[in-house]
Amino acid sequence: MNPKRYFPILQWLPGYGRATLGSDLLAAVIVTIMLIPQSLAYAMLAGLPPEVGLYASIAPLVVYAVFGTSRTLAVGPVAVVSLMTAAAVGQIAPQGSPEYLGAALVLALMSGLMLTLMGVARLGFLANFLSHPVISGFITASGLIIAASQLKHVLGVEASGHNLLELLVGLAGNLGSVNGPTLAIGLAVLAFLYAARRWLKPGLLRLGVPGRPADMLTKAAPILAVAVTTLATWGLGLDERGVAVVGAVPAGLPPLTLPGFDSGLWSQLFVAALLISIVGFVESVSVGQTLAAKRRQRIDPDQELVGLGTSNIAASFTGGMPVTGGFARSVVNFDAGAETPAAGAFTAVGIGVAALLLTPLIAYLPIATLAATIIVAVLSLVDLPAIRRTWAYSRSDFAAMLATILVTLGHGVESGITVGVGLSLALHLYRTSRPHSAVVGRVPGSEHFRNVQRHAVETDERLAILRVDESLYFANARYLEDTVMELAARQPGLQNIVLACQAVNVIDASALESLEAINARLKDADVRLHLAEVKGPVMDRLKNTEFCHELTGHVFLSTYDAWRELRGESDGTLSRRCAELQMTSPRQP
Amino acid sequence: MNPKRYFPILQWLPGYGRATLGSDLLAAVIVTIMLIPQSLAYAMLAGLPPEVGLYASIAPLVVYAVFGTSRTLAVGPVAVVSLMTAAAVGQIAPQGSPEYLGAALVLALMSGLMLTLMGVARLGFLANFLSHPVISGFITASGLIIAASQLKHVLGVEASGHNLLELLVGLAGNLGSVNGPTLAIGLAVLAFLYAARRWLKPGLLRLGVPGRPADMLTKAAPILAVAVTTLATWGLGLDERGVAVVGAVPAGLPPLTLPGFDSGLWSQLFVAALLISIVGFVESVSVGQTLAAKRRQRIDPDQELVGLGTSNIAASFTGGMPVTGGFARSVVNFDAGAETPAAGAFTAVGIGVAALLLTPLIAYLPIATLAATIIVAVLSLVDLPAIRRTWAYSRSDFAAMLATILVTLGHGVESGITVGVGLSLALHLYRTSRPHSAVVGRVPGSEHFRNVQRHAVETDERLAILRVDESLYFANARYLEDTVMELAARQPGLQNIVLACQAVNVIDASALESLEAINARLKDADVRLHLAEVKGPVMDRLKNTEFCHELTGHVFLSTYDAWRELRGESDGTLSRRCAELQMTSPRQP
Known part of the structure; x- marks a missing residue:
């Protein structure tokens, strides 16, 4: 004291x-x-x-x-x-x-x-x-x-x-x-x-x-x-x-x-x-x-x-x-x-x-x-x-x-x-219960991804990339569930959903359960869930969870990696299984 | 209906x-x-x-x-x-x-x-x-x-x-x-x-x-x-x-x-x-x-x-x-x-x-x-x-x-x-009252900026760059005031503070007043306040405010622009006066 x-x-x-x-x-x-x-x-x-x-x-x-x-x-x-x-x-x-x-x-x-x-x-x-x-x-x-x-x-x-x-x-x-x-x-x-x-x-x-x-x-x-x-x-x-x-x-x-x-x-x-x-x-x-x-x-x-x-x-x-x-x-x-x-x-x-x-x-x-x-x-x-x-x-x-x-x-x-x-x-409470997020597409010819509603970008009907613009915790986790499930319901040919997490500083226990629920529900609907650009400290905590073992998709260092891999444009070396990530990702904030 | x-x-x-x-x-x-x-x-x-x-x-x-x-x-x-x-x-x-x-x-x-x-x-x-x-x-x-x-x-x-x-x-x-x-x-x-x-x-x-x-x-x-x-x-x-x-x-x-x-x-x-x-x-x-x-x-x-x-x-x-x-x-x-x-x-x-x-x-x-x-x-x-x-x-x-x-x-x-x-x-309430933010420095030889507490980065004692990782509204605005003023009080030779706003989706009226207060207080302390990487919709709203006219510093498209300009490494063309920004910034999210 x-x-x-x-x-x-x-x-x-x-x-x-x-x-x-x-x-x-x-x-x-x-x-x-x-x-x-x-x-x-x-x-x-x-x-x-x-x-x-x-x-x-x-x-x-x-x-x-x-x-x-x-x-x-x-x-x-x-x-x-x-x-x-x-x-x-x-x-x-x-x-x-x-x-x-x-x-x-x-x-x-x-x-x-x-x-x-x-x-x-x-x-x-x-x-x-x-x-x-x-x-x-x-x-x-x-x-x-x-x-x-x-x-x-x-x-x-x-x-x-x-x-x-x-x-x-x-x-x-x-x-x-x-x-x-x-x-x-x-x-x-x-x-x-x-x-x-x-x-x-x-x-x-x-x-x-x-x-x-x-x-x-x-x-x-x-x-x-x-x-x-x-x-x-x-x-x-x-x-x-x-x-x-x-x-x-x-x-x-x-x-x-x-x-x-x-x-x-x-x-x-x-x-x-x-x-x-x-x-x-x-x-x-x-x-x-x-x-x-x-x-x-x-x-x-x-x-x-x-x-x-x-x-x-x-x-x-x-x-x-x-x-x-x-x-x-x-x-x-x-x-x-x-x-x-x-x-x-x-x-x-x-x-x-x-x-x-x-x-x-x-x-x-x-x-x-x-x-x-x-x-x-x-x-x-x-x-x-x-x-x-x-x-x-x-x-x-x-x-x-x-x-x-x-x-x-x-x-x-x-x-x-x-x-x-x-x-x-x-x-x-109202404002913090709806996390900002945006479906993004690729700016043609670049490695950049932008909001599909504001920019002329490339998209793929089998793939949806959702950029999450805020930390995830109990107050907004359910809204994320809604957003993702609506996305899946709207796009019938969908096979893969990528959550781009560059703005996610924290995922609390409730949000983790929501991610588990999203993963399980997408699995029931034959859609795989992937993560991209997860910050180091967030990934460190995710690694030891059940969610990580049950994640149907992969973890990508960048959104562009996910885009190439999931469109079959790469040789499959860009992705990692979540459970296999043994050390802190180099992409720290 | x-x-x-x-x-x-x-x-x-x-x-x-x-x-x-x-x-x-x-x-x-x-x-x-x-x-x-x-x-x-x-x-x-x-x-x-x-x-x-x-x-x-x-x-x-x-x-x-x-x-x-x-x-x-x-x-x-x-x-x-x-x-x-x-x-x-x-x-x-x-x-x-x-x-x-x-x-x-x-x-x-x-x-x-x-x-x-x-x-x-x-x-x-x-x-x-x-x-x-x-x-x-x-x-x-x-x-x-x-x-x-x-x-x-x-x-x-x-x-x-x-x-x-x-x-x-x-x-x-x-x-x-x-x-x-x-x-x-x-x-x-x-x-x-x-x-x-x-x-x-x-x-x-x-x-x-x-x-x-x-x-x-x-x-x-x-x-x-x-x-x-x-x-x-x-x-x-x-x-x-x-x-x-x-x-x-x-x-x-x-x-x-x-x-x-x-x-x-x-x-x-x-x-x-x-x-x-x-x-x-x-x-x-x-x-x-x-x-x-x-x-x-x-x-x-x-x-x-x-x-x-x-x-x-x-x-x-x-x-x-x-x-x-x-x-x-x-x-x-x-x-x-x-x-x-x-x-x-x-x-x-x-x-x-x-x-x-x-x-x-x-x-x-x-x-x-x-x-x-x-x-x-x-x-x-x-x-x-x-x-x-x-x-x-x-x-x-x-x-x-x-x-x-x-x-x-x-x-x-x-x-x-x-x-x-x-x-x-x-x-x-507690969690949302403290916005994530980090003082960042330049990754040597690059245009990237990272948290000074986690990475070996270049810094400048006359310049502090604060990356704001969340939207600003009344619940966390005052905490931002504290963070900035503490930064100013800690670094005596400081002349410029840059707020890097790439993760800011909204600035509400309370946060705007906090920014005004920060600007005025920094002015009293002979420190100029600058903004960088402000999203288009946020900039649109800021443009017509008193804050914009009173801002002691400039608005930069990128953090790197701010870094160069404020260290005297450019010819002064990288910055804009806030009040002179007439159209939506091209850097939309």
Whole structure:
């Protein structure tokens, strides 16, 4: 066992020096400033008190620094996971109740345990079965739902619902009771943040500010919006004119919490925890990989599972909520020059200081400001061009994407991601159950063989050559049986079938039985089965099998050898009996 | 819509002639004689009254003749499905109760509906995901459990249990109360049937009886055992000396039954019905394919689902039980010369006559005789050499097989097959998530490129050529990202990476995004990405993508072209910019 693998902190901590410390500290300050409004906002999105967002940005960051393999990933509450948390916990208890808070802790703990176990069992590859179009569709649809769910805070009206239609209908019904000052704040913040994204950075660049600081200042726009609107609300007494504010937030470090171990609650939250784990992991690992690649570093997906899992467990014991690696904050961390996960630990200190000292200051922070922050952030997740691109490239991928979007918008996040995962898997199983293969013929005058359906090639009615384009294993073996038997049934004068195996890397036990069945059935039909271009390692395993002894035909080194021999154009020296092959064929891949 | 596809009866009925009628009638008589004791025995194995087995061998056969695509498959109660029925229904109600009977009908109906729906949705390929070693292990273990469960009838003692251990412990505890006459009958029938299998056919052949009649006579041995032991029991009054007999069986045609529609019951039986459907379908379709191939016929797996599904629905409305295509009886049907499914319909008439007229005669049939029939039949399912063969051929297949056997023996059939399916799927997902690929180098002095780990080849530290051996899609795309980025991280002087794509048949939208990510990440690391030997259809789709425009490197027709160009050994005319490729590459597969 290599401790550096399981405790990636050991890879960088021993060589930690002063220069790195400087970079990491600077990055931590910038990320802290960005993370404070985000943490408050995503806690609100999850239906939790704002301080929970701060708590979830402390211990998890420290734990990730120990167990995570990305040097620059910043973990904490993120939009999509917060939305999924709200959907899951909202079915257990009403918002604001102690049960709601408790269920969020249990959700974080379960998700943490699942991720950690998957990491220990090295199941990171399972995340691959969520196809990109499904993830992209899910995130786009979630972004739309989140934006719609926050509109009520900008308008200052009541509305609720778990899908887009419910939300919009609820909003439309309450448009008469819009609160003027709230709307003014909301629109102002929206306009400001939009303008900052659009024009602040180019403007700063034009004023001679270098690229990186310009970028950092742009990213700090939300904290400015928070400060200004909080001061305005306090100064003008807007909270007394109907502007909803965050209110009293307890000051202090995260409390130690013990998630409940009620088996009923656990089984109710099981599916939600699993989905949150998968979505969070997929999002986090793709951010981590993108950033690592920029510096030619690598992350280990299985260890990332452990890193995220332990972070969530830490969140559940310190009054937090489900967390994962966020895109925006990780990019800021990276751009600000973070070199090691120590930057994350320093950020945790920063957020800790904020939780201790700054909470009294945010009592007058308007909720509309947070809502506007969320809307601007999540609308950047909505990727409509991707829908068009997918349509243009692949209809089956598009179908999976569209189904995911429609179900997410129309029925909610959990159904949406479940349908997406299900469709991805079904598509995958379907596709891998049909191996590519082609009947080939000889390119006249050459030793080459090509697909008879695409090229003008020589064929022979007594001989069929089937090029198998994939490895053979149980999922596609039966389809090969079908293909071969159909070939035999279609061509009445057939005497020989050659399987050209240059693309076959593996033949598993099921496929071996299928080959035996094919051989036996062809024998019943008076057709001989031959193999050509079998790779060395595959031949090594075949040699000791019954199939090899019962094979009615021969083994040829090349398809051309088979062609000549089986048409009687050679002297019979080109073929071998399978059982006589004593050594590894020289034709290894 | 082609009616012949959905009603395969239309393929053979219009041309039905006298000669075929003769063959089918003869086969029907022979199968009827064989099926009577089997039907009684498998009903008993399922814990149902004996007449249920007869009923399940009437309507389903007629319906299969209309919808099934195999010319010779004989459907009816079979051993493994009967065992699974007993396990499922036994959890709902005690044997002998009307609820038990009703649950068996519901199980047949649910399984029938599932199979039919799967057929209509053309989901037959799903059965491919049960690997052969798992099926083989499951059937071997089931055979052992069935044999053990019947021992009590041969001994004339009480014992029950759903796994091997429970059964054997139960038997051992009751060995003191063995009933002598029962044991005598049981052992005599066992010995007789064993001897018939072993010596009757060779003996008859030696006496000059031709092969086929000799075979038929051997297969009729069970009916002889039934007749003799029934007569003996009746004549000697053995039933009064403790020999358990079948007892009064109502004479008459199958009753019309209406399965219950209790949603609680349906959800309790859902998983069992699904497992029975899958196992029954897999067993049936492999028998059907084997027999069809012998006459160069074909079966359509999707339509087979419909055929088996409607047969089960028919069973559920005529007092039957879950049915499927049986191995032994189908082989007998085939060997006896059946040419069309009409033979099945005639068999149904034969069994109907038996149900009407012969049932009074079997009142004295000893249960020990049926049990002995079952034991001899199922022990032929036990294939221990397959375990050794699988071990020798593939360790991972062996692990899946062993787990299936152990769980089936130790915990019961449902857990066993569930573990088997789960393991098969996990194995499949795992395997397909890692595409085969190899870093290749040039065979000195040639245009060929081979795996650097297996061959002494030329390489270049500024250039890495990765041969991708499989199609790229979402399940393995991320693994390719890892492989490429690891390659880049490992070779510091690297300037160019070439993906040699001769084995890539498809690049789906997810894999395209992975290629984009690889391209962008390599760009950040100052490494250019090139493609070589891309197939025509794949290139056609790539041409209109953003990836094509952003590709940092070139597209080469051959790996050798890439090698020369990227080492500066050519004049730069061998490469194309991806975006400039206007027509289909001439190198089609």
